[in-house]
Amino acid sequence: MIKIRNLYKNFDELEVLRGVNLEIEPSEKVVIIGPSGSGKSTMLRCMNLLEKPTSGEIIFKDEIINDSHVDINKVRENMGMVFQQFNLFSNLNVLENLTLAPIMRHHLKKDEAENKAIDLLKRIGLPEKANNYPKQLSGGQQQRIAIARALMMDPDLLLFDEPTSSLDPEMVGEVLELMTELAEAGMTMAVVTHEMGFAREVANRILFLDEGLIVEDSYDPNDFFSNPQEERTQQFLSKIL
Amino acid sequence: MVVSLQVIVDFVQNNFIKDDNWKYLANGFSITLQVTFFAFLLGFALGIFLAIIRVACKDLRPSWKTPSGFLINLLSKISNIYITIIRGTPTTVQLLIMFNVILVNLHNLKIVAILTFGLNSAAYMAEIFRSGIQAVSTGEIEAARSLGLSYLQTMSRIVMPQAFRNCLPAFGNEVITLFKETSISGFIGLVDLTRGAGILISKTFRAAPPYFASALIYLIVVLILEQIFHALERRITHD
Numbered sequence: 001m002i003k004i005r006n007l008y009k010n011f012d013e014l015e016v017l018r019g020v021n022l023e024i025e026p027s028e029k030v031v032i033i034g035p036s037g038s039g040k041s042t043m044l045r046c047m048n049l050l051e052k053p054t055s056g057e058i059i060f061k062d063e064i065i066n067d068s069h070v071d072i073n074k075v076r077e078n079m080g081m082v083f084q085q086f087n088l089f090s091n092l093n094v095l096e097n098l099t100l101a102p103i104m105r106h107h108l109k110k111d112e113a114e115n116k117a118i119d120l121l122k123r124i125g126l127p128e129k130a131n132n133y134p135k136q137l138s139g140g141q142q143q144r145i146a147i148a149r150a151l152m153m154d155p156d157l158l159l160f161d162e163p164t165s166s167l168d169p170e171m172v173g174e175v176l177e178l179m180t181e182l183a184e185a186g187m188t189m190a191v192v193t194h195e196m197g198f199a200r201e202v203a204n205r206i207l208f209l210d211e212g213l214i215v216e217d218s219y220d221p222n223d224f225f226s227n228p229q230e231e232r233t234q235q236f237l238s239k240i241l
Numbered sequence: 242m243v244v245s246l247q248v249i250v251d252f253v254q255n256n257f258i259k260d261d262n263w264k265y266l267a268n269g270f271s272i273t274l275q276v277t278f279f280a281f282l283l284g285f286a287l288g289i290f291l292a293i294i295r296v297a298c299k300d301l302r303p304s305w306k307t308p309s310g311f312l313i314n315l316l317s318k319i320s321n322i323y324i325t326i327i328r329g330t331p332t333t334v335q336l337l338i339m340f341n342v343i344l345v346n347l348h349n350l351k352i353v354a355i356l357t358f359g360l361n362s363a364a365y366m367a368e369i370f371r372s373g374i375q376a377v378s379t380g381e382i383e384a385a386r387s388l389g390l391s392y393l394q395t396m397s398r399i400v401m402p403q404a405f406r407n408c409l410p411a412f413g414n415e416v417i418t419l420f421k422e423t424s425i426s427g428f429i430g431l432v433d434l435t436r437g438a439g440i441l442i443s444k445t446f447r448a449a450p451p452y453f454a455s456a457l458i459y460l461i462v463v464l465i466l467e468q469i470f471h472a473l474e475r476r477i478t479h480d
Contacts, residue, residue: 073389105388
């Protein structure tokens with residue numbers, strides 16, 4: 001689905017990513033953990049080029065997308081992203097938030113997009129919020145709508161950048177539940193998170209990043225948590241579990 | 242009561258009705274409104290253009306080597322210099338330079354005033370729009386881009402509507418400033434409201450009535466503008 005080859009990313013003097021290699025297969029649910037500053041968000045943001053790699057290649061569906069000849073907007077239509085701060089469009093109501101991209105990018109006509117949006121709102125349990133503005137909703141509701149907004153484009157890959165980190169504790173559950181549902185439906189997902197319960201239950205692969213490198217890459221989440229291989233992973237897990 | 246009413250009627254009769262004196266103020270007011278309106282249109286259009294050029298140059302960091310990148314960089318540099326010069330010199334001096342130097346062959350004083358005040362206001366409006374654009378959350382811009390929207394689509398559907406909302410209060414101030422600033426039009430001999438009052442004084446040799454009357458007219462228009470902008474603000478906020 002997506003391949004990262006020898007990815008380096010510097011912010012001025014600071015080396016955030018120092019040669020990351022990764023390949024994510026269709027239907028994989030990859031959870032990315034690591035201490036703050038380890039580069040996990042930067043790696044995720046490089047995947048859809050919200051950050052421009054300093055060097056290396058991002059290959060999405062057999063195309064090197066950080067090549068200057070690639071129409072990045074076209075690529076991003078197939079790669080959704082969910083943000084820590086939700087980032088719903090504050091000048092648009094919920095329905096318009098959902099339908100904007102499919103209409104502007106000519107995926108759907110207006111009435112098709114609206115029908116699809118209403119179906120999705122029913123699926124996430126918020127059909128009555130269609131005409132509300134983002135500020136009128138709770139954080140959990142906003143984040144579920146932000147996920148629905150990404151789903152409107154039928155992406156092949158969904159990127160989650162700490163989707164529950166700015167939620168009140170009682171709202172984390174509703175967002176994780178929706179993400180679990182998506183995972184079970186076969187969505188390919190890359191999730192940066194601190195929710196270890198979610199990682200253990202939903203992920204089929206866990207990456208541990210530290211100082212800009214993938215330190216541990218495990219296909220057995222239970223084994224990863226009970227029996228981490230690398231010393232750095234052991235230290236990290238002992239602090240947070 | 243009857244006496245004081247009579248005093249007022251006499252006052253108005255002597256100062257404004259007699260010899261059609263009020264026409265100096267009315268005609269001047271008409272000129273003031275026309276100059277303000279057309280200068281506003283020019284300032285608004287040019288202001289948005291300058292703001293977008295500067296923001297696009299900062300966001301896209303285009304290369305000087307491509308033709309379109311060269312154009313954006315060049316226009317951005319020019320607009321920086323333009324804004325610096327306009328904001329750094331008095332409007333009165335700008336008006337006199339326009340009248341005596343740049344547009345010396347143009348004999349329509351109204352157009353000289355409209356161009357001066359419009360070009361002047363554009364510099365201020367550009368800065369107001371730029372700050373409004375920069376106040377839009379980068380997260381929302383990234384969200385739009387992550388869905389595949391192009392830079393221009395993101396600007397037109399997410400950034401500009403919010404920027405306009407953000408800068409409406411400052412923008413209202415600028416319109417009021419522009420309206421009052423047209424009162425220096427008399428420097429080039431254009432008979433606006435202020436100059437009309439001056440002419441009236443030279444006829445009647447009484448300074449207070451025309452000046453206070455013109456001040457009152459300015460004040461009433463400003464109050465109306467304030468109401469319009471408050472109504473606009475209420476309409477386009479969704480909180």
